Amino acid sequence: MNSIPTFSSMTPEAGLKKAMELSRPDIIAEISASNLKGRGGAGFPTGVKWNFAASAHADRKYIVCNADEGEPGTFKDRVILQEYADLVFEGMTIAAKAVGAKEGILFLRGEYTYLRPHLEAVLQRRREAKLLGPEVLGAVFPFDIRIFMGAGAYICGEETALIECIEGFRGEPRNRPPFPVNTGFLGRPSVVNNVETLAWAACILQRGADWFKSHGTEKSTGIKIFSVSGDCEKPGIYEFPLGISVLELLKKVGGEHARAVQIGGASGLCVPASEFHRAIAFEDIPTGGSVIVFGPQRDMLEVLHNFLEFFVDESCGQCTPCRLGNRKLLEGVEMLQAGTCSMTYLRELCALGESMQLASKCGLGQSSPSAFLSVVKHFRDELMGRVTLPTHG
Amino acid sequence: MLMTERDRLAKEIKALADRLGHNRTSLVPMLQEVKRKYHRLDSYAMQVIADEVGIHPVEVHSVASFYAFLGDHQQGKFVIRLCRTISCDMRDKDRVARQLENDLNITFGQTTPDGKFTLEWANCMGMCDQGPALLVNNHVFTKVTPEQVHEILEECRSAFGQHAMERKEVHLA
Ligand SMILES: Cc1cc2nc3c(=O)[nH]c(=O)nc-3n(C[C@H](O)[C@H](O)[C@H](O)COP(=O)(O)O)c2cc1C
Ligand code: SF4
Ligand code: FES
Numbered sequence: 001m002n003s004i005p006t007f008s009s010m011t012p013e014a015g016l017k018k019a020m021e022l023s024r025p026d027i028i029a030e031i032s033a034s035n036l037k038g039r040g041g042a043g044f045p046t047g048v049k050w051n052f053a054a055s056a057h058a059d060r061k062y063i064v065c066n067a068d069e070g071e072p073g074t075f076k077d078r079v080i081l082q083e084y085a086d087l088v089f090e091g092m093t094i095a096a097k098a099v100g101a102k103e104g105i106l107f108l109r110g111e112y113t114y115l116r117p118h119l120e121a122v123l124q125r126r127r128e129a130k131l132l133g134p135e136v137l138g139a140v141f142p143f144d145i146r147i148f149m150g151a152g153a154y155i156c157g158e159e160t161a162l163i164e165c166i167e168g169f170r171g172e173p174r175n176r177p178p179f180p181v182n183t184g185f186l187g188r189p190s191v192v193n194n195v196e197t198l199a200w201a202a203c204i205l206q207r208g209a210d211w212f213k214s215h216g217t218e219k220s221t222g223i224k225i226f227s228v229s230g231d232c233e234k235p236g237i238y239e240f241p242l243g244i245s246v247l248e249l250l251k252k253v254g255g256e257h258a259r260a261v262q263i264g265g266a267s268g269l270c271v272p273a274s275e276f277h278r279a280i281a282f283e284d285i286p287t288g289g290s291v292i293v294f295g296p297q298r299d300m301l302e303v304l305h306n307f308l309e310f311f312v313d314e315s316c317g318q319c320t321p322c323r324l325g326n327r328k329l330l331e332g333v334e335m336l337q338a339g340t341c342s343m344t345y346l347r348e349l350c351a352l353g354e355s356m357q358l359a360s361k362c363g364l365g366q367s368s369p370s371a372f373l374s375v376v377k378h379f380r381d382e383l384m385g386r387v388t389l390p391t392h393g
Numbered sequence: 394m395l396m397t398e399r400d401r402l403a404k405e406i407k408a409l410a411d412r413l414g415h416n417r418t419s420l421v422p423m424l425q426e427v428k429r430k431y432h433r434l435d436s437y438a439m440q441v442i443a444d445e446v447g448i449h450p451v452e453v454h455s456v457a458s459f460y461a462f463l464g465d466h467q468q469g470k471f472v473i474r475l476c477r478t479i480s481c482d483m484r485d486k487d488r489v490a491r492q493l494e495n496d497l498n499i500t501f502g503q504t505t506p507d508g509k510f511t512l513e514w515a516n517c518m519g520m521c522d523q524g525p526a527l528l529v530n531n532h533v534f535t536k537v538t539p540e541q542v543h544e545i546l547e548e549c550r551s552a553f554g555q556h557a558m559e560r561k562e563v564h565l566a
Contacts, residue, residue: 072478075519110425110462111474111518113531151421152461154516168420168446170459186418227521229480235522266479292480292521306479310516316459 003237006223007084007199013131015205019094020137024054027098031201033209035221040066040157040194041264041288042363046201049191052181053099056189061101063092064166064185064192068109068150068157071265072310073290076225077195079237081108081115084199085122089145091198093136094205095191096143104145105185107162110152119147154314158362159192161316172318173362196225196289217243220281224289228253230262231295246285247276255293260300260378265290266307267367270300272378300379304333304372311368322365325356329372339386346384350376402431403441410445420446420456424463433467461515469504471549474515474528481517481524484536489525492539496546510546 002008019027032047053061065088069077080088092104108116123145126132134142153171155161160174163185184190193201200222204212212222220242226249229235233254240249246263250256260272263280264287271278271285278284294303308330317323332349335341353369360366376383409426413419420442427438434457436450443450457463475481475490494500497510504511520526523535527545534545 069519070517072517073480073521074517075521078519109519111515111528114533149422149425151425151463152515153459165421166418168417168456170456172459229521229524230483237522262479298483302482303479306477306482310478313516 003079003083004225004239006203006239007080007087010087010203010206012086013090015202016090016093016131017137018205019097020139020141024098024100027094027205028054030209031098031204034204034212035209035219036197036200036204036212037220037282038194039196039200039224039288041071041267041286043282043286046193046197049181049193050095050098052179053101053189053191056182058188060103060186060188061099062185062188062190063095063099063101063104064159064162064180064190065092065104065106065145065195065198066157066159066162066192067112067195068107068154068162069112069195070109070154070157070314071267071288071290072307073227073229073262073265073292074288075227075229076237076289078112078115080195080199080225081112081119085119086126087199087202088195089122089126089132091193091200091202092145093131093143094201095193095198097136097141099189099191101191102142102144104143105166106145106147107150107156107166108147109150109156113149116147116149123147153316154310155316155362155364158364161362162192163190170316172316173364175361194288215241217279217281217283219283224280224287226287226289226291228255228291228293230291230293231255231258231298232293240280242281243279245277245279246271249280249291250276250293253291253293255295257296258293259296259298260294262292262294262303262371263287263290265292266310266371267363268370270303270371270374270378274378300375301333301337301383304375305330305337307371308333308368311364315364315368319359319361319365321356321359322361322368325352325360325365326368328352329369333372336383337386341384343384346376399437402427402438405430406438406441406445410442415445415447417446417448420448420453421460421463424453424457424460428463432470434463434465436465439465467504467508469509469511471509471529472511472513474513474518475501476516476518476520476524476526477514478517478521480521481526484524486525488539489527489537489542492542496542510549 028050036046037043132144136143150156156165156171158173161171165171180190180192216222223239224242226238262270263285311326315322353373356369357366439453440450443453501512520535525537526535
């Protein structure tokens, strides 16, 4: 049980103890100085998010840990919760101190129900150790965390859909703004952060912003946890500084012969071998940590087919570009597989994909065409004029 | 459904609402609990839940039907969910799927006639480095090979035991 060396090297609760000595603005200043950006995929600066919630006036505020982890190819949050749950809860408690929240909610995806007994035990142990409860570490600071189980919907990873689910509604994303930091759970200011983001927040309080900034690039500071799967020798969990090139990463995982790599899951980008020099960082190829390696034998159309079936299945159906657009793209891939797609129609599909990116209501529909567009761009010559029918079913 | 069964279900839901709170934020946890226990959310259960939470039953149905784990279809005691997403797909999930269908004699989306097993597809379940992955209720199995399928099913059957088969089913109103 030592998958993430940096997390293993942390002193338990040192970050929380430090936070208890600091004023609320000073905690936020430390997080802001580290330039920590959200590890859930969108990369919003965590310090800015906490500051919004801290300066909002309300009778109650909430800290929500997003453990819905559903992006294809992502499993780092599961490993973090299995091995470093204390660090995540410590991060949530620090966030609560910083923004003035009394209640924390861990939103755990239904597929991870088997983690719940362990997490409840950790929470109970923290209550007994006065790390949670009416007086955290003996201070005038009440805070507790409860677990809310998801019910099998990828879209509930989107923060406003997640809140809808906890409130007892269909997981349909809301318009943003207003953002959850302003109008979140039950209309109260709510910080929604990814599991990994909260764990790093605890590390930053312990080691300092300068330590964090000594890793990564100027715009993408710190270390990132990656979930690597697909055609490589050593799939699994890795920690790398942000800014690492795709090729460097592939060498570490034994996948340098790949023809393409999907970075950021089904919603991410398909990077062809000619672009393996590019950096994995918010300023180049952003990611929530999913890396899927495609070996030389892979048919990129089958990959696209799989991704688009996923999006057709998981679209909440609320807005037309996403509900119908993903279906059209899937049909288009099937036409390409059957060798019946004209170049004119392929261009129309690309234009449709671009419209979806602009016109969809939430990140699902905005990013679902990315893989299609990048495969069409980089692998066009192997898409057209196919004569054999596909074999999947 | 027999009156006594209805009464028992209603009583259980009321107790659940007393514990979780008679408000909308308890809705999803209540649905999860009823589904876990009865393997189905029928219209009677939804009506009682609606009354306890103070909303129209259509609202309850609208929420339940949205979530993959809460649909109103009857499921078996063991719900087998095989991951169909890319990383498991590249690890030959199709062969595991075929063997599951062979050994259970049903196709995906179906439940065995004895009510024991339901076979469903799932999307990525966070085990991508160890595919093919499947869930049996809340237990995860990884690196599943077609020849292990039989073993997994046998494990379910023996864990389940004879007595459990005798439990009265709750049928649709
Ligand atoms: C379709 C969709 C799915 C998402 N799934 C997740 C998820 O599983 N986990 C997560 O942390 N963020 C997910 N996000 C991003 C969240 O909306 C939100 O930005 C994030 O939880 C914020 O936390 P962070 O700033 O710490 O990254 C998803 C977004 C979209 C549009
Ligand atoms: S983009 Fe898709 S998932 Fe998002 S709100 Fe629209 S239909 Fe729903
Ligand atoms: S792709 Fe099957 S568990 Fe992720």
